[in-house]
Amino acid sequence: EVQLLESGGGLVQPGGSLRLSCAASGFTFSSYAMSWVRQAPGKGLEWVSAISGSGGSLYYADSVKGRFTISRDSSKNTLYLQMNSLRAEDMAIYYCAKDFTSSPSYYLDDWGQGTLVTVSS
Amino acid sequence: QSALTQPASVSGSPGQSITISCTGTSSDVGAYNYVSWYLQHPGKAPKLMIYDVSNRPSGVSNRFSGSKSGSTASLTISGLQAEDEADYYCSSATTSRSTEVVFGGGTKLTVL
Numbered sequence: 429e430v431q432l433l434e435s436g437g438g439l440v441q442p443g444g445s446l447r448l449s450c451a452a453s454g455f456t457f458s459s460y461a462m463s464w465v466r467q468a469p470g471k472g473l474e475w476v477s478a479i480s481g482s483g484g485s486l487y488y489a490d491s492v493k494g495r496f497t498i499s500r501d502s503s504k505n506t507l508y509l510q511m512n513s514l515r516a517e518d519m520a521i522y523y524c525a526k527d528f529t530s531s532p533s534y535y536l537d538d539w540g541q542g543t544l545v546t547v548s549s
Numbered sequence: 550q551s552a553l554t555q556p557a558s559v560s561g562s563p564g565q566s567i568t569i570s571c572t573g574t575s576s577d578v579g580a581y582n583y584v585s586w587y588l589q590h591p592g593k594a595p596k597l598m599i600y601d602v603s604n605r606p607s608g609v610s611n612r613f614s615g616s617k618s619g620s621t622a623s624l625t626i627s628g629l630q631a632e633d634e635a636d637y638y639c640s641s642a643t644t645s646r647s648t649e650v651v652f653g654g655g656t657k658l659t660v661l
Contacts, residue, residue: 472655474652475650475652490646490648533600534650536597
């Protein structure tokens with residue numbers, strides 16, 4: 429059974445940083461691309477970033493480009509999202525999600541339970 | 550404002566069929582057959598229901614079907630059941646330089 433467990437969310441001041449983690453199990457982690465998708469309170473879904481199975485290809489939405497960095501550690505079966513220069517509009521539940529294939533297809537067939545990031549002074 | 554346009558809400562009675570539309574442009578839905586649909590129950594993570602416009606992942610009921618015409622994709626749920634009540638989101642690949650994939654704003658399905 430695929431399991432994705434996010435952690436690292438919390439309260440941060442505008443301009444601050446957080447690192448989210450997503451511990452994966454139940455599948456061959458390095459064989460699948462992974463994405464981060466966020467959902468602001470009461471709002472819809474927004475794709476944030478993706479990484480190929482090998483970790484060699486990275487993709488970002490313009491809204492986070494230059495501020496967020498996605499990475500993965502296959503030895504730890506863990507996906508990361510380093511978030512810097514956080515803004516109020518970054519406040520959301522952040523989900524990690526497993527892709528169908530090793531290159532992002534953006535068909536996300538397994539999701540974690542999400543971790544809440546609150547940006548407020 | 551979401552890139553893909555969905556109705557805010559739809560409703561139907563148990564046993565009936567409903568259709569949720571997802572309207573995009575020639576840069577996303579109209580450009581590719583890479584449309585997917587997700588179901589999200591309150592407080593839960595999304596679940597993939599349809600991919601490649603009309604394919605169902607293993608384990609998804611055949612009551613769920615997808616189609617596309619031009620720049621509008623549709624999700625049809627037949628034989629409505631109480632557990633179908635949820636938010637539904639469409640998604641599409643896009644030629645936009647600002648993102649790799651776009652979502653619709655979501656549709657709240659109420660089973661009467």
